[in-house]
Amino acid sequence: MAIQLVTDQLSNVLDDTLRSQLVGNFKEIEKALNDLDGAQARLNSDQDKINQDLKNIKDGNEIRDVNVQAIVNILTKYDVPIQIVNGKVVDTTKEGE
Structure with missing residues (x-):
């Protein structure tokens, strides 16, 4: 989306035309800034969700490892010949036993 501001076509006279051109420019700038704020809020929300998902995965991995x-400890206790390596x-x- 390209924002079209009045630049080179600004009126040279301090009149209603210049005022309306400036007001139009400020409205476009305001809309673009509001759109950026909304996009930033969505990005922050998405980042929070991703961080929570990563934490859940990490916690799940830790629980699985435990x-x-x-x-392995229980099986070793009953003389099952296993252990965790790497x-x-x-x-x-x-082999041969």
């Missing part, structure tokens, strides 16, 4: 570690659950039995 749960996986608890499962974030993965692996079988710790050696």
Whole structure:
């Protein structure tokens, strides 16, 4: 959307034409500024939603990691040969055992 302001065509005389041209320019500028304020508010709202989603994902990952570690601890307690290595659950039995 291009904003068309009266620039080179401004009246050279201090009359109603000049006044209406200036008022028209100010109305266009005001509308553009209000549109920018609305867009900024939407961007802030979207950013807040994204940040909350990221926090939820992070919290979910932490809960998952704790749960996986608890499962590994329980299985280890019952002599199931597994452990977490580099974030993965692996079988710790050696081949041929």
